[in-house]
Amino acid sequence: MDVWAWVDKLTDELEEAGQERVASLFYRFTSHVVDHEIPQAEALLPEALAAARAMENPWAEVFFRHWEMRLRIGVKGEGESALPAVVDLLDFAHSKECEDCPQTMCTTQDIADCYSNIDGPGWAEERRAVAQEGLAKIDPSWNCFGCLSHEYIWALYDEKRFAEALEKCEEYY
Secondary structure (H helix, E strand, O other): OOHHHHHHHHHHHHHHOOOHHHHHHHHHHHHHHHOOOHHHHHHHHHHHHHHHHHOOOHHHHHHHHHHHHHHHHHHOOOOOOOHHHHHHHHHHHOOHHHOOOOOHHHHHHHHHHHHHHHHOHHHHHHHHHHHHHHHOOOOOOOOHHHHHHHHHHHHHHHOOOHHHHHHHHHHHO
16 A cells, blocks of 8 residues: 555645645655654654644554654664654554554564664564564555565674575565
8 A cells, every 4th residue: 555645645635624734744744854854853743643643543643653763763763762662653553443554564664673773683583574574464566665675684684694685685676
């Protein structure tokens, strides 16, 4: 499933309902994360989470919480300090209320990446296993396929399984 397709649909609906500010949070927050604009992203996060909860939209909450993890784990390099939040998000994303949410798969990336930040080689087997489990549920048409495949390949690398890592690079890309 295309993660961004449902975000586009939701933001269009929000704009039509006069909620332009809330709609803009989806792209403004993620842009700040991608651009490593930490103060701006951190400033928008409380509003984004509050908006998702006010809409009573668990998919939107998973979206913003995943991007919070991208900020904390991917940009700021947090590990052990982020682990409780990552585990909580993983549980929430796999709850009944988030069933079929396309962003759920991204929380698998979050846990693998968090393990990597804590101790890459020490958690490599677990990272590979969680990434492999996620990859088995999707195909390359999913946006998150690239993220999960990278996690899988880096776990192989940390296990010093270089030939397998290279094979997976050639297979996936």
